[in-house]
Amino acid sequence: MNDTMLLNVTGKTALADGIYQFEFRSPDGKPLPPFTAGAHVLIETPSGIGRRYSLCNAPSERDRYVVAVKLDPGSRGGSVSMINDVKVGMRIRVSVPENYFALTDDASDYLLVAGGIGITPIHAMMAELDARAARYRLVYCTRSPETTAFLAELSSLPSSRVQIHHDYGNSDQSLDFAKLLATREGNTHLYCCGPRPLMQAVRNNASGWPSLAVHFEDFGTSVSNGEASSGFTVTLQRSGIRVNVAAGQSILEAVREAGVETPSSCEAGTCGACRTTLCSGEADHRDFVLDDDEHDRAIMICVSRAKSDELVIDL
Structure with missing residues (x-):
């Protein structure tokens, strides 16, 4: 890992079923390299596997990095090692933040669509947009209240600002993306992060939007389309x-x-x-x-x- 730091693990908190939040700070208490909403860091887990995780705290917080990790038992061990092996007090190697999912400055409105653990970069975006006094709306799709990260915080916000949708594992109860994305108001930009099926549904139904106004990100939390059965x-x-x-x-x-x-x-x-x-x-x-x-x-x-x-x- 290039451009990395050894950071102290100063917090580990359960956010929802199978989702944990981790906080990292500099051992000497100095400010960390700055980041913008949508940025991610590469973390070397105790198992030796490197994994990328979105920063979910406000970019104005220069004293810490915060990530949220969802346990994926079917993974090659990155999330398992993070959740089972990382303890408060440990030192973990973390990269300098990078951002391929940055917010544009010139949108009239922002539509933020998150699915499951895809809320992590979106959570940071909300903080940045609040700091800008920008207009935005969050649509957050999860399986159930128990699997919803930041549930109490988001539920306290006005329904005009935040919509939380639970499908309870039933595709018949999935959000109607055709209705959500049927029209684009003004110079709205769409940001989406979540499992691949959700992102594909958003992409299909936002086909009438200008391509430069639609932005996607995920971090391997979803299953790839098709089979990879042959070499x-x-x-x-x-x-x-x-x-x-x-x-x-x-x-x-x-x-x-x-x-x-x-x-x-x-x-x-x-x-x-x-x-x-x-x-x-x-x-x-x-x-x-x-x-x-x-x-x-x-x-x-x-x-x-x-x-x-x-x-x-x-x-």
Whole structure:
């Protein structure tokens, strides 16, 4: 991890069923590097796995970083290690914040849509928008009150500002995104973070909105579209290296194992940092960045796979 700090764990609190909040401060009490709403940090868990988590506290708080982590028993151990192994008093390696999900300054209104643990960057956005005295509305979708982070705080806000929707695990009770996104008022910008099905529903129903006014982020809390049951080959055009991508392995992971470094950030197909030119082959696009007319010339290698036996990419 580059540009990292060893920070003290100064707080660990249960926010909801399976969700814990962690607070980090500098050992010497000095201010931490600044961040803006929507930023994330990379945390090295006690298991040695690095995971990205959105900062959910107000950007004006220079003395601490706060993240919320949802336990995912099906994960490779990042959230399990955070929740089971991290204790108050420990020192944890944390990166300097990065932001690929920043708020624009020139919107007339902001529509914030969160699903589950996707509330974390949105929570920081609310604090920043309050500081700006900007107009915004939050729509927060969760399974039940018991699984809703920041429930007491958000429930205390006016219903004109915050709408909390529970589907109780029943798709028939899902929020009507077609109605929510049917019209865009003024220069409203939409920010969405949550599980992939929710983000896809928002994307589908916001198709009439200008693309530059719709912003997505997630951190691997959702299940990828489609299956990753078979492997394929990727040829790196510039170096001539052929890389075998195994079932369940991302192109990004396979390329790194081959010793080729390439930029990435969210590793969930939403930030665009790993965008790579697609030279040939048919990709199975699973990102939330590329428009349909870009699919034959670009690929997000953190999540997308191949429909053909081989892809050639510009690395």
